[in-house]
Amino acid sequence: MENQSGKQSLISEDTEITGNIRCSSTIEVKGKLTGDLECASNVVLGETSVVKGNLNVATIAVFGQVTGNISASDKIELKSTARVHGDIKSKRLTVEDGVTFMGKSEVSPSGKSGSVAPPPAAQVEDELEDSDSSDRGKKGLFNK
Amino acid sequence: MARKGSGQVQKTDMVDGFTALRAVRDAHAEAAPSTVQSESIVDAEPQPIGTRLGSTAMPSENRIVCYECGYEFRMTGKVARLACSKCHILLDTGDHVVDSVWTEDLKTVGTIRIVEGGAIQGGVIIANDVVLAGGTISGGRVNAVKCLVLEHHNPFSRDFVTARDLRIAEGVSVATETELTYREVELAGRLSASLKAVERLIIRETGCLVGKVQTPSLVVEDGAGLLAEIDVGVVAEGVEAKTA
Numbered sequence: 155m156e157n158q159s160g161k162q163s164l165i166s167e168d169t170e171i172t173g174n175i176r177c178s179s180t181i182e183v184k185g186k187l188t189g190d191l192e193c194a195s196n197v198v199l200g201e202t203s204v205v206k207g208n209l210n211v212a213t214i215a216v217f218g219q220v221t222g223n224i225s226a227s228d229k230i231e232l233k234s235t236a237r238v239h240g241d242i243k244s245k246r247l248t249v250e251d252g253v254t255f256m257g258k259s260e261v262s263p264s265g266k267s268g269s270v271a272p273p274p275a276a277q278v279e280d281e282l283e284d285s286d287s288s289d290r291g292k293k294g295l296f297n298k
Numbered sequence: 299m300a301r302k303g304s305g306q307v308q309k310t311d312m313v314d315g316f317t318a319l320r321a322v323r324d325a326h327a328e329a330a331p332s333t334v335q336s337e338s339i340v341d342a343e344p345q346p347i348g349t350r351l352g353s354t355a356m357p358s359e360n361r362i363v364c365y366e367c368g369y370e371f372r373m374t375g376k377v378a379r380l381a382c383s384k385c386h387i388l389l390d391t392g393d394h395v396v397d398s399v400w401t402e403d404l405k406t407v408g409t410i411r412i413v414e415g416g417a418i419q420g421g422v423i424i425a426n427d428v429v430l431a432g433g434t435i436s437g438g439r440v441n442a443v444k445c446l447v448l449e450h451h452n453p454f455s456r457d458f459v460t461a462r463d464l465r466i467a468e469g470v471s472v473a474t475e476t477e478l479t480y481r482e483v484e485l486a487g488r489l490s491a492s493l494k495a496v497e498r499l500i501i502r503e504t505g506c507l508v509g510k511v512q513t514p515s516l517v518v519e520d521g522a523g524l525l526a527e528i529d530v531g532v533v534a535e536g537v538e539a540k541t542a
Binding site: 229237252255259263264 | 498516520527530
């Protein structure tokens with residue numbers, strides 16, 4: 155795993171780091187990290203990785219365990235072996251079957267980040283108002 | 299049938315019992331595979347249903363639920379007439395399109411498509427798949443044994459509709475404040491809701507989910523939107539595969 159400049163970092167399985175990491179090149183974590191990770195490039199968390207801290211990266215592929223928030227400027231990939239407890243935020247997201255994930259997700263490919271985008275339910279509700287005179291404006295598509 | 303006589307083979311119109319038995323015996327003897335063939339068959343990996351064996355395609359297997367007794371059985375291929383294996387009632391296997399006001403019972407193991415101008419206002423509607431494609435459901439009781447497909451933003455009351463699975467087509471937006479519970483949900487459109495998918499939630503690249511989701515299995519394709527509180531991988535206890 156190398157980036158364009160050929161630089162890469164590897165934290166092997168038998169390595170345990172307590173502290174924050176900041177890097178500009180690609181990094182692969184197979185060991186334990188207790189602390190935040192900030193990377194301007196790609197990050198791969200291997201199956202044996204255990205990370206407790208927040209991750210601020212460009213792209214990340216998660217195969218291991220993460221307890222903390224993940225923020226990616228481009229893409230987050232949660233592989234089938236991934237276990238994530240925390241919030242994620244990114245432009246793009248892929249999730250494979252088998253993932254364990256508890257937290258909030260804020261993924262909007264259209265670039266509308268922040269709070270939950272207002273659903274186009276207004277349009278639906280308008281249709282409801284036309285079709286059902288009772289409880290106007292209170293019911294959704296399912297008339298609840 | 300042929301009979302040997304004075305060195306010649308003569309055709310006869312009569313088939314006696316002995317000739318029939320002999321023909322069956324000869325057919326079994328010819329069809330008996332050799333030892334080598336048997337081993338090759340045993341060693342061969344089992345082919346999944348639907349794959350091609352040589353030049354022959356295996357017919358698909360369909361799950362049929364009798365709309366009279368509720369008995370579930372499987373059928374391979376398609377048949378013109380189908381009877382329930384348990385209650386032996388002849389089942390309707392056809393697909394139907396509702397394009398006008400409908401107040402009568404309509405039961406099939408096929409698909410019912412409610413299109414523009416169609417309005418279910420009464421009766422019992424049962425089908426494997428119910429497709430809401432421009433029509434409305436404002437009465438009666440609609441039960442999609444397999445899947446409810448939403449292809450249009452048309453309103454309907456969940457008091458009238460039950461389904462096992464839910465599929466929202468691309469370009470369709472659905473919003474509700476109540477909690478939805480289905481066995482499997484596939485989103486190619488947009489859903490704003492609190493959702494429990496008992497078995498699986500699939501968000502296609504054109505799909506988007508806003509709200510809350512609880513499911514043991516989540517699949518998100520690249521390009522999909524997900525703005526939600528998520529609880530994935532923990533099987534919700536007490537959640538049954540039915541619509542609320």
